[in-house]
Amino acid sequence: MKRRKRWITDWWPNRLNLKILRQNCPQQNPYGPDYNYVKEVETLDVEAVKEDLKKLMKTQQDWWPADFGHYGPLFVRLSWHSAGSYRIYDGRGGARDGSLRFPPRLNWPDNIGLDKAIRLLWPIKKKYGKKLSWADLLILAGTVAMEDMGVKLIGFSLGREDIHEPDESPDWGPEEAMLTNKERYKGGKLERPYAATEMGLIYVNPEGPGGNPDPVESAKEIRLAFARMGMNDEETVALIAGGHAFGKCHGAASDKYLGPDPSSSPLEQQGLGWKFHYKTGKGPDAFTSGFELTWSPNPTKFGIQYLHLLFNHDWELEKSPAGKHQWVAKDAPDIIPDAHDPNKKHKPRMLTADLALKFDPSYAKIAKRFLENPEEFEKAFATAWFKLTHRDMGPKSCYVGPYVPKEEFIWQDPLPERDYEVINEEDISQLKKRILDSGLDTTKLVYTAWSSAASYRDSDRKGGANGARIRLLPMNEWEVNHPQDLKQILAIYEKIQQEFNEEQKKSGSKRRVSIADLIILGGCAAIEDAAKKAGFDIQAPFTPGRVDARQEEVDVEFYRYIEPFADGFRNYFKYLNSIDEEDVYTTPEYFLIDKAQLLKLSVPEMVVLIGGLRVLGAVYEYQNHGVLTETPGVLTNAYFVNLLDMGIEWMQADDYRYLFKGIDRKSGEPKWMATRVDLILGHHDELRNVAEIYASDDAQEKFIKDFIAAWHKVMNLDRFDLK
Incomplete structure (x- = not known):
């Protein structure tokens, strides 16, 4: 008997799917949790691989004969299609993870025949094993082919680590049939x-x-x-x-x-x-x-x-x-x-x-x-090819191997070299006090730090706090970053920086602080203060060493393209009239999951960050949307307690079914205002399960510790110098 409905998504296709937050967990890696690909590939004999590739390209395989007696053109197409589905809006689709080997990309009609190219490369992958990822090999094959066919290349980097399951991150298109638009x-x-x-x-x-x-x-x-x-x-x-x-x-x-x-x-x-x-x-x-x-x-x-x-x-x-x-x-x-x-x-x-x-x-x-x-x-082609095949690898500090070009490109998000010593624990303590005494409230400190760090996306390693690009065009004009407030906040940080650095210089110290570090330090100081108000003396980890980018080091056009229209963590959603509840992929809660995946967050990390940011009041325009606490600015688990309170009935509060008001069932009086992103944590069975853990009477300390751990993770996502 043929079974038809097999999975939860078959029965309830509009249910919010959290699977992308569980993809490529350490248990999925067959090499085990201690495997470090970058260390392995640094020991690779690249010249030997190149020679093997050149020999393979001219050795006919009867099962799939080469056009013109040379597999080079096929390998060029393989590399191109591995890298070429990259897209700027979310950074997905590039070559960095070798996902061309899996559906959906493996099965796209545009990639017909590339399964043969991958199998032709298997003897080389087999020979070098854990020292050479498929992701690197797919690009190296086409690059060496070009070199063999007469192109003067500008360079190549290794360092792409394989995924070991299909990339099911959203979304490749709404169509249910191929070659439709x-x-x-x-x-x-x-x-x-x-x-x-x-x-x-x-x-x-x-x-x-x-x-x-x-x-x-x-x-x-x-x-x-x-x-x-x-x-x-x-x-x-x-x-x-x-x-x-x-x-x-x-x-x-x-x-x-x-x-x-x-x-x-x-x-x-x-x-x-x-x-x-x-x-x-x-x-x-x-x-x-x-x-x-x-x-x-x-x-x-x-x-x-x-x-x-x-x-x-x-x-x-x-x-x-x-x-x-x-x-x-x-x-x-x-x-x-x-x-x-x-x-x-x-x-x-x-x-x-x-x-x-x-x-x-x-x-x-x-x-x-x-x-x-x-x-x-030829030079224009070689430069464009390098960009095509390296666009999603992140900054040059992530590049590996003997052929990394000396030139640095604007699309790599270059940063100036740090020419000073980082601040020490005593400096950090002193700077935290200066920040808290500056007149900036905890909400603005947290919001600004999140705005800076959470611009990161792991799909192409773009954005993040290092460089403090939030100071510069166009990020300082992004609507979600509160441009007018941002000017005032940055002016205070610049004053603190100037005073501190001058003091250090006068004392003969080589230690300096960057605006990038101050922004994150301000968030940490605010969180510690909010935790102390809740009765917990807990330190938010902080690792100095960020530098400040210059305006000429910002790819302005690129960052204009990627200005966010949604950030559920800050309860921000720009296109309310696009919400269609019959299509989950149009909803703010869907874009929350999308952003959480780009931030490499698990389901619990995502949930605890939302709860913490809400009670700290770090929401767009500092409205009361989702701030489900009587004591904003105090780091408690009140958000979860009040979200799950059965004494509250939720009712639609706008024409878009984006805003909802919480009504006290006994008095009939409105008590809270929340968005779809808030209510999904109580509605979705799996998300509610996590919310219930944080709402429990014994969860206050766990909530604070988990929030700080998830916060620290996001603040350091782009610290490739620490990895």
């Missing part, structure tokens, strides 16, 4: 956080928007997709023209012969998918995208041949053997080599997305400049 466009605009224009693609439909072979319209989609993964026009042209110098597309016959994806394939295929039941199904009979073309007369050598053909021929529309729209050069001789038969030649062919570079004025201007200046083109 209607549901991700609302009001004619591509919704956040998506960068790809269709489900199952990493960028755009190469055939043109929705299959319409219009190069001008295709250019619009390309610009949107590449901008949403952090690339400007020049980087976009360089990547497309450089990437399409290599290899070919495959569409030997109709996709009706195409088997299921890897996760859906029969057991005997052992994880290989998309078996093509047309002739041999491989080599000249292979299928990947459905297009059948090669871009260059020398597809295993870097150069400007692609650009030369693009601009020096007129193109007419045709159909591939698989029925896809593609373009063939008019009256051009057969100059393109066959991938498997040395006696065959073909006419030059292009995709609609290629012709976009010719017919879009901005792209065409850049592409023609590259055509006329090959050395400039």
Whole structure:
């Protein structure tokens, strides 16, 4: 008998799913809790790996023969697709964790054939084992391939650590079918956080928007997709023209012969998918995208041949053997080599997305400049490739290996080197007192520290407290950061910093304090004060050593893109009219889970942080929303006690079902105001379970200790110098 509904999510698909907060826990790592990949990879013989890769690229495998006798183009595509689904809005989708090996990305139609590339690399992964992660190998393979095919690269970093289960973080799209796009466009605009224009693609439909072979319209989609993964026009042209110098597309016959994806394939295929039941199904009979073309007369050598053909021929529309729209050069001789038969030649062919570079004025201007200046083109491509494959690795301090370039890029969030000694315990105690005596209340101190530190996201290691970018454009203008209050708070911190540093200088001490450290120290001081008011003398850990970034070290455009529209920890949600209770993915509580995952928080850590921030009054605009305590600023478990109080009845308080008022059941008088983010902690069975623990009569001390531990974790998420 076939079972249909198997899991909680099958029965209750709109139930808030907390699974992403449990992913990749230490128990999931087969190497065990003491495994340290960075230490392992530092001992790797990188030169030996490179030689093994170069040998592999030219050694034919009968089970999956190489086009043009070289697996390099396939490995370039593998690296590109591992890195290329990165998106700026939430930093997800890049290459840092090797998640291309798992669904959903493994099974996307855009990645057909990459399962073969991964299996080709297995002998090398097997040889080097724990010293070389899949995540690093997937990028190293394409990078070495480019080097082998003539690209002068600018560098490469190791240090990407594998995940060991699928990345089910939200969300890759609302569609229930691949290669569709209607549901991700609302009001004619591509919704956040998506960068790809269709489900199952990493960028755009190469055939043109929705299959319409219009190069001008295709250019619009390309610009949107590449901008949403952090690339400007020049980087976009360089990547497309450089990437399409290599290899070919495959569409030997109709996709009706195409088997299921890897996760859906029969057991005997052992994880290989998309078996093509047309002739041999491989080599000249292979299928990947459905297009059948090669871009260059020398597809295993870097150069400007692609650009030369693009601009020096007129193109007419045709159909591939698989029925896809593609373009063939008019009256051009057969100059393109066959991938498997040395006696065959073909006419030059292009995709609609290629012709976009010719017919879009901005792209065409850049592409023609590259055509006329090959050395400039090669440097632009190498630089863009490095950015593409390293964008999600974080600051340069996270880079490992002998090929890390000396140059530092703005997208790496550079920081100045600390040229002073850090403050000691006596200094810390003195500075805490100065901060508390400054006139700033505990709520503002906590709110500002959270605003600074919780800008971090682990998906691409961007943001965080180190650098104190909250002082600078554009973070100092983010609505959720209280720009006007922030100016006053920072002015007080700057005064404290100036006075302290001058005192240290006069005394001959080399110790100094940064604004970045003061912001976090202020939060810690406020928490200790709030705990003392609750009757507990507990110290909030503080580790100095942060530095202050300069304005020129901030990628302003990037940080404008990622301004938050939701932060459930601060009870902030900007787009109230977008809430649809029939779709949990539109709700503030969903975006709370999303942010908690980016902050690497567990379910209990998330819950205790909300309770602590609420009783400290650290909510947007310092309203009473969710501040469920009679004594704001005192660190007690009152939030949980009052949230779960059965003497309170909750009722809708606005038109959006965002705000709710708590009514005293006996008197009928309103007592509290809360948001959906607050009420979900009492409504959701698992979250309520945690809230009940903190609401218990014996939980006060546990609550404070757990809150401080979770707080300390968030304050130090970007302290890569400590890891």
